[in-house]
Structure formats: C-alpha cells, structure tokens
Amino acid sequence: MSAALIGDFANTFSIAGVTSYLLASSPSENLQRIGFASLIAFSAFIAFMALVARPAILRLIHDVPEGALLSEARLVAVLLICLTCSFAGELLGLHATYGPFMLGLMLPGGAPLGVTMAERLDRLVAGVLMPLLFAQGGMRLNVKKLTGASTCILLEVLLVVGVVAKFVASILPCLYCRMPVRDAVVIGLMMNFKGITEVVYASAFMDAKVLDEQAYAAFMINVLVIGAATASAVKYLYHPEEKYVAYRQRTVQHKKLGEELRVLACIHSPEDVGPMLALLDASSPTPVSPISVYLLHLVPLAGLTSSVLRPFKNGDRNCVPSGATDSERIVNAFQFFVQQRPPASASLLPYVCIAPYATMHDDVCAVALEKRAMLIVVPFHTRLAIDGSVEPTSHNAAAVQAANTNVLNYSPCSVAILVDRDSLSTVAAATAAADGFPHRVALYFLGGPDDREALALATHMIEDAVIGLTVFRFMLPPEGQKHGGDTVEDELDEEALQEFVRRWVDDSRVTYSENLVIGSDEMVAVIRNTSPGFNLLVVGRRSESRESPLTAGISDWSEHLELGVLGDLLTSTDFGCRVSTLVVQQQTRAAAGEACRPPELPAQHRSGDPV
Structure with a gap:
C-alpha cells in the first residue's frame, strides 16, 4: 500500500507537470496560455487544499476526546470539504477522485478521523458502491462483438508492454536495495495486479465514443487473463512460511548457561x-x-x-x-x-x-x-x-x-x-x-x-x-x-x-x-x-x-x-x-x-x- 501510494502520488504530479510543460512549450500562443493557466490553476488547487481545507479539518478534529469518534455534524463538515475539493478538481479538468485523494494524503491517519470514516462509511463503500461500480463495467462486456483480430492483437500488445514496463520498474528498486529476487518478483507482480485493478475500475467510466464495444470486450478479456496469470504466479512464488526461517535453534531449551x-x-x-x-x-x-x-x-x-x-x-x-x-x-x-x-x-x-x-x-x-x-x-x-x-x-x-x-x-x-x-x-x-x-x-x-x-x-x-x-x-x-x-x-x-x-x-x-x-x-x-x-x-x-x-x-x-x-x-x-x-x-x-x-x-x- 505504501509503494502504491507513492506511485500514484508521483504519477499524478508527473502527468500534471509534463502536460503543463508540453502545452507551455507549444508554438501556438493559445496553447501556451492554456499551459501556463493549467500550471497556475494546479498550484492554486494544491495550495487551497494545503492552506484552507487541511487546517479546517484539523480544527474540526482537534478537541475530539481520546478514543471517541467524530460527531455527526463534524463528519458532515469533513465530507462537505471533501466534496468541495472534488468539485474544484472537476472544474480544473481533473478526475473527481483526485481532490479527496490528495487531501487524504495531507491529513493524519488513524483516530479520530480515519477511524470515524472507516466505521461510518466502509460498509457503504465496500459493500454497496464498489460492487456496483465494477458491475457497471462488467455489464458492458459483450463477447459477441469480437469479430476482428486486429483490435485484439493491438490491445494485447499495448497491455503486455504496459505490464512489462511496470514490472521492471517495480523490481529494479527492490533489487537495488538487495532484496531477495523472489520477493522482488512478488512485489512487481503485486504492483501489476494493483494496476490491473485500477484499469478495471477505470473501465467503468470509459466513454463509448472513445472505445467501441468490440475494443472494450477485447480489452476486458485481456485484462482478466493477465490478472488471473498474475494472481497464479504470486500464489506459486509467495511462501510466507519461508520468510521467517531462523536457520538456528532459538529455543529456551538450547539457551546457553548464563545467556540472557x-x-x-x-x-x-x-x-x-x-x-x-x-x-x-x-x-x-x-x-x-x-x-x-x-x-x-x-x-x-x-x-x-x-x-x-x-x-x-x-x-x-x-x-x-x-x-x-x-x-x-x-x-x-x-x-x-x-x-x-x-x-x-x-x-x-x-x-x-x-x-x-x-x-x-x-x-x-x-x-x-x-x-x-x-x-x-x-x-x-x-x-x-x-x-x-x-x-x-x-x-x-x-x-x-x-x-x-x-x-x-x-x-x-x-x-x-x-x-x-x-x-x-x-x-x-x-x-x-x-x-x-x-x-x-x-x-x-x-x-x-x-x-x-x-x-x-x-x-x-x-x-x-x-x-x-x-x-x-x-x-x-x-x-x-x-x-x-x-x-x-x-x-x-x-x-x-x-x-x-x-x-x-x-x-x-x-x-x-x-x-x-x-x-x-x-x-x-x-x-x-x-x-x-x-x-x-x-x-x-x-x-x-x-x-x-x-x-x-x-x-x-x-x-x-x-x-x-x-x-x-x-x-x-x-x-x-x-x-x-x-x-x-x-x-x-x-x-x-x-x-x-x-x-x-x-x-x-x-x-x-x-x-
């Protein structure tokens, strides 16, 4: 989870920075103005969350007693601030989830805010909203629309290239830190599995004008195949019982005389x-x-x-x-x-x-x-x-x-x-x-x-x-x-x-x-x-x-x-x-x-x- 958060955080800033730079360096004056405006708007958006939204929420949770949850009024106020950040992100052309995501990274975890959110919203989100979201993406899958091989081959090439690139990028830092090869491979596979889950999540929002039904069906089938293969590989490689082998007799019976x-x-x-x-x-x-x-x-x-x-x-x-x-x-x-x-x-x-x-x-x-x-x-x-x-x-x-x-x-x-x-x-x-x-x-x-x-x-x-x-x-x-x-x-x-x-x-x-x-x-x-x-x-x-x-x-x-x-x-x-x-x-x-x-x-x- 920590690696995934770091990756998402870096990915968001990289995309925003690269996009603004490309627009600002365009020969078209109109695109240059858009690039500078997007960079200023993005910076203002981050400053708003850091200087306004975050202090407001911290003030709401400051005097909550130890072990207590937020009151209904304070919880509603926190949710309204999150919705405001989400709406502001939409006005800037960002996804609706980006504002609450960045705001969550700025706030302290644990009690009382995190515990209250988990207690009050986890069942609704994990039990109702998330299954409906994935069902929405699955209902669009129509296997009968698969009539051309070229679409399937093109999408499969793109998916394989993306999977291999993310896998290599994930295991290289692990190997550099002298992590065992098998553990590094498992981490790379897990990061890919997380990316595949995000793809399935994003597929629920895909516009039919951008991706027709044939391409969508090929896309989803390839993603599910890669996901199943990744899960099988992790199950085969990951043996948690081997992580803690001491290769020594660490018992009270074998303790040396006078040893602590x-x-x-x-x-x-x-x-x-x-x-x-x-x-x-x-x-x-x-x-x-x-x-x-x-x-x-x-x-x-x-x-x-x-x-x-x-x-x-x-x-x-x-x-x-x-x-x-x-x-x-x-x-x-x-x-x-x-x-x-x-x-x-x-x-x-x-x-x-x-x-x-x-x-x-x-x-x-x-x-x-x-x-x-x-x-x-x-x-x-x-x-x-x-x-x-x-x-x-x-x-x-x-x-x-x-x-x-x-x-x-x-x-x-x-x-x-x-x-x-x-x-x-x-x-x-x-x-x-x-x-x-x-x-x-x-x-x-x-x-x-x-x-x-x-x-x-x-x-x-x-x-x-x-x-x-x-x-x-x-x-x-x-x-x-x-x-x-x-x-x-x-x-x-x-x-x-x-x-x-x-x-x-x-x-x-x-x-x-x-x-x-x-x-x-x-x-x-x-x-x-x-x-x-x-x-x-x-x-x-x-x-x-x-x-x-x-x-x-x-x-x-x-x-x-x-x-x-x-x-x-x-x-x-x-x-x-x-x-x-x-x-x-x-x-x-x-x-x-x-x-x-x-x-x-x-x-x-x-x-x-x-x-």
Whole structure:
C-alpha cells in the first residue's frame, strides 16, 4: 500500500507537470496560455487544499476526546470539504477522485478521523458502491462483438508492454536495495495486479465514443487473463512460511548457561499487562540469568492506509498515530517492572505495531527474527470475568485468535500462549504467606519437543528464585508403552527428565512425580485433583508429536486447537480450572531450517550449541 501510494502520488504530479510543460512549450500562443493557466490553476488547487481545507479539518478534529469518534455534524463538515475539493478538481479538468485523494494524503491517519470514516462509511463503500461500480463495467462486456483480430492483437500488445514496463520498474528498486529476487518478483507482480485493478475500475467510466464495444470486450478479456496469470504466479512464488526461517535453534531449551533470555511480549490491550508482568516476574530475572524483553503493543489497523511498526518513543505522536495513551501506559508499566529488578537483570525495548489482524503475525515474526528472540509470549483471546465466567478480551477476539494461530505457524522461535485466569496476581500473596513461595508452578509432562521446551522454561524460572515447581509425568503401564511409541523421542524425554531430577529435585521446593495411568480418564483425574494447589500451569502444545493414547479420548472434543489437547482441557469451562495456564510450543523444524529434527544433546553438553 505504501509503494502504491507513492506511485500514484508521483504519477499524478508527473502527468500534471509534463502536460503543463508540453502545452507551455507549444508554438501556438493559445496553447501556451492554456499551459501556463493549467500550471497556475494546479498550484492554486494544491495550495487551497494545503492552506484552507487541511487546517479546517484539523480544527474540526482537534478537541475530539481520546478514543471517541467524530460527531455527526463534524463528519458532515469533513465530507462537505471533501466534496468541495472534488468539485474544484472537476472544474480544473481533473478526475473527481483526485481532490479527496490528495487531501487524504495531507491529513493524519488513524483516530479520530480515519477511524470515524472507516466505521461510518466502509460498509457503504465496500459493500454497496464498489460492487456496483465494477458491475457497471462488467455489464458492458459483450463477447459477441469480437469479430476482428486486429483490435485484439493491438490491445494485447499495448497491455503486455504496459505490464512489462511496470514490472521492471517495480523490481529494479527492490533489487537495488538487495532484496531477495523472489520477493522482488512478488512485489512487481503485486504492483501489476494493483494496476490491473485500477484499469478495471477505470473501465467503468470509459466513454463509448472513445472505445467501441468490440475494443472494450477485447480489452476486458485481456485484462482478466493477465490478472488471473498474475494472481497464479504470486500464489506459486509467495511462501510466507519461508520468510521467517531462523536457520538456528532459538529455543529456551538450547539457551546457553548464563545467556540472557530474549522474550518478545505481545500486548493487545492494557488488560494484558498484569498477567504478562506476573509471568515475567515468575521467570526470575537476575544479573546471572538476565532477561531481555522486547515489548510489542499490537494495535488493529483502523483509518490508516498502511501498517506501522516502529520503536516507541514517549511523547512522539508520529510514533503512534492512534492509541497513544494506551501505548504510553503499557510501556510505563513495563519500564517500572524493569526498574524494580536488580541492576543488569532486565532490559526493555518497546515497539508499536499497527496492522490488520490478518497480517499482524508478519510484524511479530519479523521483530522476533531480527532481535533473535527465543520465546514469543502472546495473550489468549479470552479471560476470566468478575463473576467467574469466561469472556472475550475484546470485540475482535476471533481476530486475535486467528493472529495467535498465525504466530504459531510462522514463528522463527518458540511460542507460548498465556491464558489468564487471574491466579498469577491474586493467589500469589496467599501462597507466599502459606509456604513462602511467591509462585507455585506445575508442569504436566507427556513427552515430545513442546513438553521438553516447557520443562526448560519451568527450569529457567526456578534457577535463581524461590519458586515452587512440581513436574507431573504421565506414563502408560509397561504393556501399553510397547505399542506405537517413538524410540528417539522417548530417549530424549528420558534424558531431559533425568537431568532435571539430578540437578533440581530436592523434594521440597522442586518435586517430581511419575504417574502411571491407563487412559485419559485417570490422567484428567490427577490433573483435576492437583491443579488447584498452583497458580500457574505449564503444558506443551504437542504440535509435532504423535497422538498419545492418553489424549486420544479428549482430543476429539478440543475447542481451541491453538492450545493443544491439554491446554484446551485446562482452559475449558467444563473442566472448571481457575488457574492461569501457559501453553508452550517449541520452535518448529521448518522454522529452524531443518528437514528433520536431529537428536538433541543432553543439557550438560549444550554450552557450545549455536543459538
């Protein structure tokens, strides 16, 4: 969108400037006067919008409260100013859409103007007016009028020349900036697709005197063929999952001893701050084992033409076109958390991301890849209400859920979904008074890469802090383990657990419990009886693990697939668990650039592993 706006802006000024110059340099005095007059009129038109229309609209939106929309009177006034600019453009011989387009480029995006326009007019424009416009162009298409080949050949040559020229002009700057060739080709194709859409849009206004029905039919058919070919090429070349391949093991399990834990904390609203800070507090940052927090405030795109991703700066309104107050409060809370830690034990780098939910994961994964994050933490799309029921975190809860799923699919590192049940903050004080532990953490271990990553994260929490941890391992009886097991994964699970027991289990602060269960019923009973004694439950998502006989009976009833079987069980309303849950997914094999996951070394041999 940004490239398209720059292209349209440059194209408009180029056409106006070249046309005025050609007229002014004509030998005819009449044409020279027209050229000078058009140049003066064009300059006056731009000056009117910059010096009159823009200040008037800014005055209308100046005193609108934070988060509020424009009133009906102010919205009507803004629309009248836009119509005035459109009418003035028509008087000068410009298209009716040119004036509002230029005025929109001069105005600030986001709230309150952009959000109000999107809320009040988007459904009408996108749902009614735009389909009617394209239908108007399509109704003029009459294939039976195609009787001569010369018209078709001429139009096809013109279209191919235009497409190739725009394609080359689009990819050359990308290649100059050392962008990968395939990405540059995709951008060139997308710019051509945008141009084809504009051609179809303009065809609705074509005059029959300029283009007869035969030429129009040939023109539209060629455009549709080129558009379909372009869309197919983009689909074939564009593989979003390959953009964020880290080609390194970026997990908590493979973190070097004493290395900082790099966490990307994603926040959608101020309500997500408390649980996220409680989780970071439970991760026990110390100078020996520091934590580096990359904060990303995710704001849905509304009233803007393109996404925004930039570091946050206090008092910089250009940094956050909308939601500035929320961003400042969120960043201040995290800065206070860092200041309360011992020196050199925690650092913070805040970012703001304003993007559509459909592409929000791109910014999350891009920041995680650039900053070499080991763990991305995203909040779940529901939370516990005051009356004990589960409620959505926002009216965009479904979009937040889809964004979380995309992060899981494309993340270059490990991912954790934090399901807040208000136990990390409220239960902590009571628990500390009872046994001296500020946090009691339980890990339910079934086996697989995700469970080993969850074990590594839980181990990191207890390294330098007085935190209670209990690991519950669920195992089938010996006769049930002989069928359908994965020998390599079982060996890795056994090595990880043995190392954990040898180093940390003291039967007081850190305990380990093996539970032989026949099926899912017995496993669920153990979880139901033990979970109320903790204020954080940690489970693996088991995204790349085979289905276990212990989960076969409950996997068919999963409601939230992004949480995995155990995570969905713990957060379901039927189970009735009131404890916050952290669902962990280890960096996938694809994100690590591996065709298959190689055997992992025991923990005591990992000090030299690449990160």
